[in-house]
Amino acid sequence: MSLEVQDLVVEIGGRRVVDGVSFAVPDGARVGLIGESGSGKSLTALAVLGLLPDGATAQGSIRWNGRELIGLSDRKLAELRGDEIGIVFQEPRTALNPIRTVGRQIAESIRIHQRLPRRAAMERAVAEAARVRLPDPEQIVRRYPHQLSGGQRQRVAIAMALACRPRLLIADEPTTALDVTIQAEILELLHSLVADDGMSLVFITHDLAVLSQIATDAVVLEDGRVVEHGALAQLLTAPASPVTQGLLRDATATLWRPGGIS
């Protein structure tokens, strides 16, 4: 189960926002897409999911498990999403439906892809809530999103994304909107869920420190192009591209240093 992106071009209104991006996510790899706003990292991920905004077109090749996704019908893409490819976005508040209980939303994400009676789906929802370590899962599935904290909402979003046991999880800045102690918990949760299942991960972020907590490899983007990619340890210790060097230098300038500023 691998993802191969080859010469991906995304155009919005004639403007190239992703310009020939290529990278691969082998089975079980955890790959970070890193870059500043406007680097094309989110649009690359949306293209993989077939979720590009109206007016955007994708060319090139995106092969999932050998199957070409570009040109695939919306219905076929929708079948893949949630089933084989899971998604977690930055803001759990907008990703969840405010007028449905969280249990029902988790159950729904299962019932879209699997024939399952409502009651059995609700039981699965409780199990999934427990799997993302939500406290008191039996009770919490009856609550509405606004009754949960930001961190709990993101756990619900993760439960929905992983309910069908996808082989690839795409996470777009999933901890950016969270407090730092909650961020640490969510990163730890994602890491253990992904590693336990041997799932592949595409993790989008602008934060090198966050990336280094979870990714094995990284693709550095700038202005819609890949400027460097490879093992994360290599990129962080011996960055070849001036862009990566700059990101590392700037991140270090405002970074928390546990040893103090020398």
Place this chain on the structure above:
Amino acid sequence: MSIPTTDGVLLRGRGLTRRFRAPAARLFESRRYTTALDDVDIDVPEGSAVGIIGESGSGKSTLVRLLLGLDSPTAGTVELGGRPVDAGARARSLHWLRRATGMVFQDPYASLDPRMSVGQIIAEPLWALGIPGDRRARVREVLQHVGLDADMAARFPHEFSGGQRQRIAIARAIAHRPRVLVGDEPLSALDVTVRAQILDLLRTLREKDGLTLVMVSHDIGVVQNLCDEVVVMKDGRVVEEGPTEKVLLEPQAAYTRHLLASIPVIDPYRSR
């Protein structure tokens, strides 16, 4: 601007408490209150840079609003240069306070009026506070001071990048030559590259102009790089305070230790 300081303390808060009425969960329920800030003392020495760190709901923004007279405490007092701050007073009688303070917010896309030119935005506090002198000249001067081109005064906010807008917001906040500049997460919405530049600018303003800084941030790296004093808040209370290096390197409170342990660091070999 002649605001004396009492024993070197520019801003002083004592016993600051702020309660808000919580929405009733049921009809006819007796009123409930949430305590956003609970008996907080704070001293901001003249010329210092004080960082206030804490997570959502810790009360850090409420504290800053009280210090700037943007909100009245339920209990407690605020003094700026020994003079009591009464947020309930009429706007005109607070001019002395507004003249002495400047504020920068998190999101430079939301804090600048898109219909006003950059020059009008920066000049607004000058005429609103009745600051004498050549306003046009001051606008050009302050634009250059924050690393922008003086000719940018004629342009509009949408023509600028996020980092440039934050420079404009800082220019507006310091145009009237305040004594203290307060930032509420002023770097949080910016890209890392831009963040490093704005951090540099704030540091320069402090070192060259002697501006006192109060920085609210959830980003401990920013505080470590900019501030010499730090106040750690949780649930409306101060859990720890002191010199930045001491608090961050030898944290005493359990919460501070937990907070610091949660911050991701760049570790090439962590995730393998």
